[in-house]
Structure formats: structure tokens, C-alpha cells
Amino acid sequence: MRGLVIRWLVSAAALYLTSLIVRGVEVHGVGSLFFAAATIGILNALVRPVILLLTLPLNILTLGLFTLVVNAAMLKLASEVVRGFEVHGFWSALGGWLLLSFFTFLINVAIGETGVEVVHFRRVVRF
Numbered sequence: 001m002r003g004l005v006i007r008w009l010v011s012a013a014a015l016y017l018t019s020l021i022v023r024g025v026e027v028h029g030v031g032s033l034f035f036a037a038a039t040i041g042i043l044n045a046l047v048r049p050v051i052l053l054l055t056l057p058l059n060i061l062t063l064g065l066f067t068l069v070v071n072a073a074m075l076k077l078a079s080e081v082v083r084g085f086e087v088h089g090f091w092s093a094l095g096g097w098l099l100l101s102f103f104t105f106l107i108n109v110a111i112g113e114t115g116v117e118v119v120h121f122r123r124v125v126r127f
Helices: 002-021 030-054 056-061 066-081 090-111
Strands: 025-027 085-087
Touching (some): 002 025, 025 090, 056 066, 066 090, 085 090
16 A cells, blocks of 8 residues: 555656656646546556557557556546546657656656665775
């Protein structure tokens, strides 16, 4: 349960950072932010695998690049479901998804697997 809450908070933080940078991604309010993060997680867990399976031939033809389109569609679909979370257009959805994935990765690396660890970087000096 703790891991689920930590992932939800990480997703919300990444979504907030994404909305600050990408022009077409807007979040109006903290409630919308947390609800959008939860909705994106649910869509990625339930809808995305079905869509990827249905579009498998197209995904094979494009050498996996069509997955980016599916991911952007999941972000746009979440904006249709959540009031106060808006994604304007395909390019905003695509850029937003790429940045959201990048921020989520960075935050997960920084906090560690349990959510309480902090990554320590050592300076290695070799003679």
C-alpha cells in the first residue's frame, strides 16, 4: 500500500513539473492534479495493454514508434476524463508524455525503490 501511495505522489509531482514546461498541458488545482495522476495510472494499467495488443501489427511496422502515439492518446484520454486537467492537441500530448516519463524516471531514481532512500553520488578518485 505504501508503495502505491509513493508511486501516486511521484506521478503527481512529475505531472506538475510537466504542466509547468509543456504549454498545452494544464492542471487547475491540486485535486485535479492528484485525480489526473491516478487516472493516468489506471488507464495505463487497464486500457493501454488492450490498445497495444490491438495495434500490434502497426507497432511492428513502425518498429515500436507507434507506442508513443498510444502513450500520447492515454494522456489525452485522461484529460477528457478529469475536470481541471487539460491537454490541447496531439503534439502537446506527445511532448507531455515524453517529459512526464522522464520526470517520473528521475524522481524514482532520486527516491529509490522504497521511497525513503536517497541516492548518494560518490566521487571516485583514481591515481
